[in-house]
Amino acid sequence: MDRVNDTKTALITGANKGIGFAIARGLGAIGFTVAVGARDDVRRKEAVERLRAAGIDAFGVALDVTSEDSVVGAAAIIEQKTGRLDVLVNNAGISGRTDHGAQDPTTLDLDVVRAVLDTNVFGAVRVTNAMLPLLRRAESPRIVNMSSNMGSLTLRTGPILAAYASSKTMLNGITAQYARRFADTNVIVNAGCPGYVATDFTGFNAPRTPEQGAAIAIRLATLPDDGPRGGFFDDEGVVPW
Template sequence: MSERTVALVTGANKGIGYEIAAGLGALGWRVGVGARDGRRREEAVAKLRTGGVDAFGVPLDVTDDASVSAAARLLEAEAGGLDVLVNNAGVTGGGQQRPGDVDLATVRTAVEVNVIGVVRVTEAMLPLLRRSASPRIVNMSSGVGSLARQSASAGEHETGPLAVAYSPSKTMLNAVTIQYARALADTNILINAACPGFTATDLNGFRGVRTPQQGAAIAIRLATLPDGGPTGGYFEDAGVIPW
């Protein structure tokens, strides 16, 4: 294992993922920039390196078994292992998502990336994480994944428009996080779900009120939890989110 902390951030070529990579790199960590698009990935790596981050590119399509397996091998060869995994890659699913009008392909797209993609990457990286002294997994969720906040009685929180693809995909991601926390309870791996808040990214047409740097803060905090810190939790900057 490398003497330096090694992190992999998926979907790190732009937006919140890029800022997570930058923030972890500022701590002196080696950071793998996971992304599908080769040009954007290498541009992000170059920009991070210019800013003093020890970054390297990781070709990674979270929907493709071969790509994810190759990424695990690259981390072993390039960095000697992995300490922290941030599952940030995600999509809205696109299209009309109001119940009664949704195309099932839209639902499948959201679940394939936001849920199955996270499981695929996590499974591939677990053998590396188990060798780490202080392994951490952060799953980038959303406040719209909270069933408590989505319920009709929880009017104080803005949960966005009706979205039968994106919002339930984040609810399922939260459930996946709990399952892994239970399975890993007897290990030193801490896994938590993070909500970045309504952040201005291309996912929402840059309508968000928070900057990507602000949105990255909770992931960086959970990625740097001390040994014995919380696991199986759901957090935003203000604290714990009700499931």
């Protein structure tokens, strides 16, 4: 168990592709053992193999953030493998259906809202709370919630997506509540915006690479003990929200 004591472990949800995979690769490259959280067994296995081929210590964790049983099972796997968790990146997210005015506020499909919230907000809470006992065993635990400036009440960027954008507004709000709760502890939690990144999420029609999108998560995951808490950041600094 010597490796457990020497090596920090990071769990990234939705880590089999896109920004999540880039976060896993980036943290692995600076010495983290990476737990690849993903629903799809085949894609998760392929992601782990790609990371290992790059010399990164990685293992897969079956994880559906919308399932309480899956989340509890994932925590048990990490406890067995490493005994603690140093970094949690809540990256898993969905945009939700947009057909037939599903995300136009005037014709909003509430089933779409529920589905988006279940992954983007409730999923982050499920995973965070399940992993807290493991995070509390770390010297400098960090939680990063991957948000979007589309959720900013000040900036109001991007197209009108009433379910998706509102989910990120709520994620920012819940991040602030966690930060208040953890104020007198060594647990530091922040939200990060990756910017407009070329992934299947955006139809690969965006100017930023997954690696560029991952940079803010890696920075927030490795903040010093006197780093900011409960904030919302991108590569430029604080995001108004």
